[in-house]
Amino acid sequence: MMTAMSTETDHVCDLGRCEACVIRHKGICNALNADELQVFRQIACRRVYAPGDVIVSGDSSEVFFAAVVTGVVKLTKLLSDGRQQIVGLLFPPDCVGRPFGKAGPHIVEAATDVELCCFPYGGFQRMLTDCSGLSQRLLGLTLDQLEEARDWMVLLGRKTALERVASLLLMLATRSAVPGGSPDAGPQPASFELHLRRAEIADFLGLTYETVCRQISALGKDGVIRLDGKRHFQVLDRRALAEIADVCP
Amino acid sequence: MMTAMSTETDHVCDLGRCEACVIRHKGICNALNADELQVFRQIACRRVYAPGDVIVSGDSSEVFFAAVVTGVVKLTKLLSDGRQQIVGLLFPPDCVGRPFGKAGPHIVEAATDVELCCFPYGGFQRMLTDCSGLSQRLLGLTLDQLEEARDWMVLLGRKTALERVASLLLMLATRSAVPGGSPDAGPQPASFELHLRRAEIADFLGLTYETVCRQISALGKDGVIRLDGKRHFQVLDRRALAEIADVCP
DNA sequence: CGATCTGTTGACGGCAGTCAAGTCAAGTGG
DNA sequence: CCACTTGACTTGACTGCCGTCAACAGATCG
Numbered sequence: 413m414m415t416a417m418s419t420e421t422d423h424v425c426d427l428g429r430c431e432a433c434v435i436r437h438k439g440i441c442n443a444l445n446a447d448e449l450q451v452f453r454q455i456a457c458r459r460v461y462a463p464g465d466v467i468v469s470g471d472s473s474e475v476f477f478a479a480v481v482t483g484v485v486k487l488t489k490l491l492s493d494g495r496q497q498i499v500g501l502l503f504p505p506d507c508v509g510r511p512f513g514k515a516g517p518h519i520v521e522a523a524t525d526v527e528l529c530c531f532p533y534g535g536f537q538r539m540l541t542d543c544s545g546l547s548q549r550l551l552g553l554t555l556d557q558l559e560e561a562r563d564w565m566v567l568l569g570r571k572t573a574l575e576r577v578a579s580l581l582l583m584l585a586t587r588s589a590v591p592g593g594s595p596d597a598g599p600q601p602a603s604f605e606l607h608l609r610r611a612e613i614a615d616f617l618g619l620t621y622e623t624v625c626r627q628i629s630a631l632g633k634d635g636v637i638r639l640d641g642k643r644h645f646q647v648l649d650r651r652a653l654a655e656i657a658d659v660c661p
Numbered sequence: 662m663m664t665a666m667s668t669e670t671d672h673v674c675d676l677g678r679c680e681a682c683v684i685r686h687k688g689i690c691n692a693l694n695a696d697e698l699q700v701f702r703q704i705a706c707r708r709v710y711a712p713g714d715v716i717v718s719g720d721s722s723e724v725f726f727a728a729v730v731t732g733v734v735k736l737t738k739l740l741s742d743g744r745q746q747i748v749g750l751l752f753p754p755d756c757v758g759r760p761f762g763k764a765g766p767h768i769v770e771a772a773t774d775v776e777l778c779c780f781p782y783g784g785f786q787r788m789l790t791d792c793s794g795l796s797q798r799l800l801g802l803t804l805d806q807l808e809e810a811r812d813w814m815v816l817l818g819r820k821t822a823l824e825r826v827a828s829l830l831l832m833l834a835t836r837s838a839v840p841g842g843s844p845d846a847g848p849q850p851a852s853f854e855l856h857l858r859r860a861e862i863a864d865f866l867g868l869t870y871e872t873v874c875r876q877i878s879a880l881g882k883d884g885v886i887r888l889d890g891k892r893h894f895q896v897l898d899r900r901a902l903a904e905i906a907d908v909c910p
Numbered sequence: 911c912g913a914t915c916t917g918t919t920g921a922c923g924g925c926a927g928t929c930a931a932g933t934c935a936a937g938t939g940g
Numbered sequence: 941c942c943a944c945t946t947g948a949c950t951t952g953a954c955t956g957c958c959g960t961c962a963a964c965a966g967a968t969c970g
């Protein structure tokens with residue numbers, strides 16, 4: 413598959429070559445030309461995390477910026493009595509952390525095996541000024557995340573438990589669909605792994621894990637989805653799922 | 662009060678002078694130097710709206726970008742059966758609309774008397790590329806909004822009705838505090854007008870308006886707040902309010 | 911084997927939604 | 941001026957969804 417142009421080391425080393433990176437033409441990296449990429453590569457540094465690893469915690473006085481290369485990153489916020497809410501799931505090529513000063517208290521955690529491309533804070537800040545397209549690109553990504561967050565606000569504020577679960581499954585089914593696949597032509601069997609525990613799903617949907625269980629069971633009984641094992645989902649009736657989720661496409 | 666430097670027309674005309682604008686040194690305008698401001702001023706156009714006026718509706722195929730100069734703008738999302746959720750309140754100098762293509766279906770509405778500084782879409786896009794600091798500044802604002810949206814997700818997903826109402830009142834009390842005032846030195850009587858109807862508060866908090874009423878009454882009975890009329894609130898015990906709201910400062 | 915973790919299902923109760931009645935203020939029209 | 945309407949708000953009674961508590965089933969591991 414990989415056309416081996418390089419006669420040099422073929423095993424992916426710490427930094428790898430940006431040109432071969434899976435997010436080279438996505439996210440912020442896509443805003444860079446070859447020369448700028450060179451600079452990027454010199455200040456960047458790859459890090460890997462196992463599921464459950466905490467990437468950043470506390471009130472993030474420690475500034476941090478990175479791009480998600482592979483895996484899923486979980487963004488959680490806490491109330492003082494322990495209640496918690498997942499406020500974002502980051503997929504490649506989303507970015508973690510924020511330029512320009514402080515953010516509120518988050519917990520940033522790896523939901524799956526995760527590979528990050530990390531940037532020293534000052535260096536990234538400089539790139540942001542030097543590379544004309546970079547901040548625009550990052551702005552675009554941030555606006556997308558804002559849009560997602562707002563859709564999630566509707567879910568949390570107004571949807572029933574069943575609608576919430578359906579919405580999540582539909583989102584994941586859509587996201588995990590092959591990007592090059594036919595645009596909603598075939599029935600699209602839509603099957604995917606959900607790496608989150610029931611409790612994490614609950615924290616994402618603003619429910620308890622018992623309620624999540626019940627609604628998943630309900631969707632199963634109605635023949636809308638099917639579970640193979642505990643975490644592998646199969647969408648049998650996508651249209652019904654979308655109708656329950658009340659998504660306005 | 663106003664030091665009349667200009668010997669010319671004193672009544673504020675359609676465009677006014679950017680130099681005298683209340684958001685000249687805030688928001689995106691602050692990223693511009695005098696020359697860039699000149700360009701901005703030539704493509705910009707002021708518009709005013711009355712409370713309840715719809716600024717943009719539908720799926721915003723009509724692209725639109727503007728800065729809020731005065732007043733409060735309401736961002737609403739709908740479900741197909743009429744349930745609705747306010748996903749954002751925009752105060753000066755926040756921005757309405759998004760560069761780079763489409764956003765989801767929103768309703769953008771004036772919550773109070775509103776004055777906007779509107780930009781033609783193409784012109785703003787060009788400015789974004791030409792003015793180096795502009796996209797960075799807009800990025801900063803967008804990141805702030807994202808942070809706010811995520812805090813709101815915690816409220817909608819995990820807080821009780823009483824906590825939600827307390828959180829809203831605390832936010833408004835904080836926002837309406839005199840910016841130059843003493844940083845939480847005195848008791849800060851914190852009194853403000855809430856221009857939203859009970860039903861709108863409910864749509865913001867993910868509750869029904871009856872529940873909002875009850876919780877406001879409860880806070881009143883406990884001596885935490887006081888109502889003068891229907892919409893003028895006075896925070897009597899800010900510490901208690903913050904404790905109820907469970908805000909981690 | 912027990913211990914622990916994750917997930918499922920049942921019984922019950924409470925918080926907030928639903929339905930409904932009533933108050934208050936402002937406007938309208940005779 | 942008064943009768944009436946309308947809209948925003950408040951309060952009460954009842955219901956239901958979802959949270960809480962609990963028991964149990966598999967799976968993994970030492």
